[in-house]
Amino acid sequence: MMAVAMPVTAAAIDCAPTRCGTVALVGKPNAGKSTLFNRLVGRRLSSVTHKPQTTRRNVRGILSGDDFQMVFIDTPGLYRGGRGLMDRVLNKNARNALAEVDLVALVSPALGWSRGDEAVLGLARESGRTVVLVLSKVDLVKKKERLLPVIREFSEERGCARIVPVSALTGEGVERLTAELAAALPEADFLFPRDCDSDRGPGFTACELIRGKVMEVLRQELPYNTHVALRSFEDGPSLLRIGAALMVGKPGQRRIVIGAGGAQLKQIGTLARLELERVFGKRVFLKLTVEVRPHWQRDPAILREYMG
Numbered sequence: 001m002m003a004v005a006m007p008v009t010a011a012a013i014d015c016a017p018t019r020c021g022t023v024a025l026v027g028k029p030n031a032g033k034s035t036l037f038n039r040l041v042g043r044r045l046s047s048v049t050h051k052p053q054t055t056r057r058n059v060r061g062i063l064s065g066d067d068f069q070m071v072f073i074d075t076p077g078l079y080r081g082g083r084g085l086m087d088r089v090l091n092k093n094a095r096n097a098l099a100e101v102d103l104v105a106l107v108s109p110a111l112g113w114s115r116g117d118e119a120v121l122g123l124a125r126e127s128g129r130t131v132v133l134v135l136s137k138v139d140l141v142k143k144k145e146r147l148l149p150v151i152r153e154f155s156e157e158r159g160c161a162r163i164v165p166v167s168a169l170t171g172e173g174v175e176r177l178t179a180e181l182a183a184a185l186p187e188a189d190f191l192f193p194r195d196c197d198s199d200r201g202p203g204f205t206a207c208e209l210i211r212g213k214v215m216e217v218l219r220q221e222l223p224y225n226t227h228v229a230l231r232s233f234e235d236g237p238s239l240l241r242i243g244a245a246l247m248v249g250k251p252g253q254r255r256i257v258i259g260a261g262g263a264q265l266k267q268i269g270t271l272a273r274l275e276l277e278r279v280f281g282k283r284v285f286l287k288l289t290v291e292v293r294p295h296w297q298r299d300p301a302i303l304r305e306y307m308g
Contacts, residue, residue, distance in 0.1 A: 019185035020069040021102030025134075026124060028116040031107045032136040036168035037061060037074035040178065041197055060199045062192050068182040069190045071199075073101060098127040103184055105177075110135040110147060110165055121158070130184050132162040134177060139167035203233045206242055206276060210288070213272040214246060217264065218257065225249055226257070227296055231289075240280055243287045247296050254290045265290065 025033045041061030061072045098104060104124045108117045124131045133154055141147060147165055154160040164180055166173035192199070207228045214226050225248060232243035246268075248254050258265045269288045276284040 017187050018067050018069070018190060019182060020071075020188040020190050021185040022071045022073060022100065023103045023105055023181055024073045024075055024098060024101040024129075025105050025107055026075050026098065027107040027120055028114070031109060031117075032168055033107045034074055036107060036134065036136060036166065036174075037072055039168040039171060039174055040070075040072055062197050062199070063178070064190065064192075064194045064196075065178075065182060068185055069192065069194075070178075070181060070185065071191060098123060098129065101129060102186055103181060104129045104131045105134050105181065106131055107134045107136050109137045110141055110150060112137075113150075130162070131160070132164060132177070132180055132184070133160045135163065135165040136168060138165045138172060139170050202235065202280070203230045205279065206230065206233065207244065209275050209279060210244055210246075210268075210272045210286075213268050213275065214257075216271065217268050225253060225297070227293075229291075232287075239283050239285060240276070241285045241287075242276065243289075245289045245291045247291050247293045249292070249294055249296060251292055254292050257290045 025037055027033050038061075040063055042063070061074070063070045063072065104127060106117075106121055106124050108120075121131070121133075135147070135150065138144070138147065151163050151165070154163055162180055162184070164173055164177045166177050168174065198205070207230050211226070211228045214228070218226070227247040229245045229247055230242075231245055232241065234241040246257055246265075248257060256264070257268075259267075265288060269286055272288070273284050273286045276286065
C-alpha cells in the first residue's frame with residue numbers, strides 16, 4: 001500500500017513538543033560572558049568593558065526559536081579573594097545561578113585555560129547540571145588548527161562531552177552553540193512570550209549601560225566603588241529622558257568623577273547618551289549627578305539590588 005503524506009494541521013503544530021529552560025553563563029572575570037550574552041540575546045542588555053568584574057547583577061535575557069526558549073543568566077565572574085561585602089554578594093550571585101538553572105555554559109578563552117577556570121568547572125559539575133564548555137574569543141586564534149589539541153584535551157582528559165568554540169565578536173560558532181544548548185533543554189512550555197527578550201525593565205538596562213561607560217572612562221579602581229541609581233525614566237514617542245546618580249563613597253571620589261571643570265562627567269554622559277540612543281532607538285536626554293554616600297557598599301537597600 002502506498003503511503004500518503006498527510007498535511008500538517010495547526011493543531012498538530014500546537015501539539016509539537018517545545019523545550020524551555022534556564023542557562024547560566026559562568027566563568028572567571030573577563031572571559032567574554034557578557035559579550036556572548038548580548039550576542040545570544042540579540043541586543044545589549046549587559047555591560048561590556050575590558051575591565052574584569054563588570055557584571056554585578058545576574059542579568060537575564062531571553063532567546064526564543066520555533067520550538068525552544070532559553071532564559072540566559074549572565075553572572076558576575078567567579079573569582080578568588082575579594083573580602084568585601086559587595087565581593088561576597090557577587091560571588092554568591094554566580095554560585096546561586098548554578099543551583100537554579102537547567103544548563104551551565106562555562107565560558108573560557110580558547111587558549112587561556114587557568115586554575116580559575118578549573119575551579120569554575122568543578123563548581124559547575126558539583127551543581128549536577130549539564131555543562132557545555134564554550135571556548136570563547138576564537139577570533140583571536142589565527143591558526144584554527146591550534147584549537148584541535150585543546151578540544152581533544154578537554155574531551156579526553158577532562159571528560160567534557162559538549163565543547164563549542166565561538167567568537168561573540170564575529171558570531172562564529174554562536175549558531176552551533178544555540179543548537180547545542182537548545183537540544184539539551186528539558187521539554188517544557190515557554191515561560192515568556194516569544195517577542196520578550198528580557199525580564200528586566202528598560203530602567204535596569206539604562207543603568208547597566210551608564211555604569212559600563214563609567215568603567216570605561218575611569219581607568220582606576222574607582223569604577224568598582226561607583227553605583228548607578230536611577231532617578232527618573234520618562235519614555236516619550238521620540239525622546240527618552242533619563243536621570244541617574246553616580247554614587248561614590250567619599251568627597252574625593254566625587255571630585256575625580258566630575259573632573260576638572262566637569263570634563264570627566266561630561267565625557268561619561270556623552271558616551272552613555274550615544275550608547276543609550278543606539279540601544280533604545282531614539283533621542284535621549286541624560287542628566288547625570290554625582291552623590292556621596294559613605295559605605296554604600298554595605299547599605300542593605302542597595303545590596304538588595306545586586307542579589308539574585
